[in-house]
Amino acid sequence: MRPQDILMPVPAGLCCKAGGFHIDPVRPVERAVITHGHSDHARPGHGAALATQETLDMMRLRYGDNFARSTQAISYGEEIRLGDVNVKFHPAGHVLGSAQIAVSCKATKIVASGDYKDAPDPTCTPFEVVPCDVFITEATFGLPVFRHGNAADEIKKLLASVALFPERAHLVGAYSLGKAQRVIALLREAGYDAPIYLHGAMEKITHYYESRGVALGELRAVKGTKKADLAGTITLAPPTATSDIWTRRFPDPVTAFASGWMRVRARARQRGVELPLVISDHADWDGLTATIDATGAGEVWVTHGQEDALVHWCKAKGLAARPLDLVGYGDEEESETLPDGEDEA
Amino acid sequence: MNRFAELLDRLAYEPGRNNKLRLISAYFREVGDPDRGYALAALTGALSFKHAKPGLIRDLIAARTDPVLFALSYDYVGDLSETVALMWPKASSPLPPRSGGEGSGVGGLSACSSGSESAEAPPTPNPSPPRARARGGRGDHRAWLRDLAACFARGFVIHSALSDRRAQGMPGVRCAR
Numbered sequence: 297m298r299p300q301d302i303l304m305p306v307p308a309g310l311c312c313k314a315g316g317f318h319i320d321p322v323r324p325v326e327r328a329v330i331t332h333g334h335s336d337h338a339r340p341g342h343g344a345a346l347a348t349q350e351t352l353d354m355m356r357l358r359y360g361d362n363f364a365r366s367t368q369a370i371s372y373g374e375e376i377r378l379g380d381v382n383v384k385f386h387p388a389g390h391v392l393g394s395a396q397i398a399v400s401c402k403a404t405k406i407v408a409s410g411d412y413k414d415a416p417d418p419t420c421t422p423f424e425v426v427p428c429d430v431f432i433t434e435a436t437f438g439l440p441v442f443r444h445g446n447a448a449d450e451i452k453k454l455l456a457s458v459a460l461f462p463e464r465a466h467l468v469g470a471y472s473l474g475k476a477q478r479v480i481a482l483l484r485e486a487g488y489d490a491p492i493y494l495h496g497a498m499e500k501i502t503h504y505y506e507s508r509g510v511a512l513g514e515l516r517a518v519k520g521t522k523k524a525d526l527a528g529t530i531t532l533a534p535p536t537a538t539s540d541i542w543t544r545r546f547p548d549p550v551t552a553f554a555s556g557w558m559r560v561r562a563r564a565r566q567r568g569v570e571l572p573l574v575i576s577d578h579a580d581w582d583g584l585t586a587t588i589d590a591t592g593a594g595e596v597w598v599t600h601g602q603e604d605a606l607v608h609w610c611k612a613k614g615l616a617a618r619p620l621d622l623v624g625y626g627d628e629e630e631s632e633t634l635p636d637g638e639d640e641a
Numbered sequence: 642m643n644r645f646a647e648l649l650d651r652l653a654y655e656p657g658r659n660n661k662l663r664l665i666s667a668y669f670r671e672v673g674d675p676d677r678g679y680a681l682a683a684l685t686g687a688l689s690f691k692h693a694k695p696g697l698i699r700d701l702i703a704a705r706t707d708p709v710l711f712a713l714s715y716d717y718v719g720d721l722s723e724t725v726a727l728m729w730p731k732a733s734s735p736l737p738p739r740s741g742g743e744g745s746g747v748g749g750l751s752a753c754s755s756g757s758e759s760a761e762a763p764p765t766p767n768p769s770p771p772r773a774r775a776r777g778g779r780g781d782h783r784a785w786l787r788d789l790a791a792c793f794a795r796g797f798v799i800h801s802a803l804s805d806r807r808a809q810g811m812p813g814v815r816c817a818r
Contacts, residue, residue: 561653
């Protein structure tokens, strides 16, 4: 069987006819297999949803109990049969509960990695290389200018700034699922033990992380805290909130933003960021290319991001490669708006 | 040098004059000689790089990156010096073998996935070529050119950082936070 007969890009997402399911469908489908909880991959309204327990829990937190007619949890390393194919989940290292999905049919194995990173992250299970014939990779940071570096060094920058400007508040824009908790965990690793403040939209997911055993230290809500008491503190907020009228409750805030995009000045400028922190939940260029190498895949399908450069790189290495041209996936940070009811009033 | 790069970054993004002064004085208090001397020279425009021209930088980066990848990157970043600085191989990594193999320019980079320090400290800026090294054969000369280019790429960034700093320091540029 040819790989494209096993998995095929269709408008609703990656379709597996032989297994009767879609991976990360962007439209409601009968059976959905979901890599992780970010809103562009995990959408409500499917008939049945198969994902890790964490991903299902996060979908429930965001979309309510009826986000799918039925759900089934699967753990890392577990393999199940769907139709004529076998499906196995492996950790993707992207956020809590994120998975790569290996689809095998006869002798052919395709790995859909969803979003992934090979860098260490104290808040989730580390990425696992899965040898395969076809590797489906994201390309969010698929240009050689994106090399993220050590996240701990970026945290040092933030802490140095807090020490230098003790009378100002530090506002860190971070996506509310994954990035925020990682930044908090990295701050704790760096020895910062003061309370960390949270925007209202961060609270639910962050407390969920804690309930799954991720230690984050003392967390407080910004809401109800006096302006003067926020001097010298660190607050995590969704990226959109840091340029919002909401920031007026902080004394002379320093606006930081934790994202891989901060590697490029123009992107930091665009957002009016004063302290860009290059911390990403996606693999950087070196990570993408090293991972493709490590899987041993002879064929690479590239999706969402800078496909061209990565496809070019693969072809230069003698690998068959093509962009999948799937639409509907983007960087969550780009599109995050405050969900209803999570808005900080 | 990384500390200086950090200072420039902060200055470039910080709109408030007093906050800029705090950043600069913290830097001079914290960093020893001779680095802060070079920093002072760079900040006051006393450093010049006579021999390094954009054409040279372009040639040097072309020699160590895949042309298609460079073009895509340049297109995305929009600024030659920044693109070169971001793509520049780590100072410690050897020059890529000139085998003509496509993609070899990035091959050397995969070893440094740890790299915010990928813009690893270029050597102390030294505008005049050290004669002994320049005479020391082709390899040395190339190493020196590489160092110089790294400095110069940084120099571009420094320059743009300073002009942005001026622009951002202007009243009314940013009215609300």
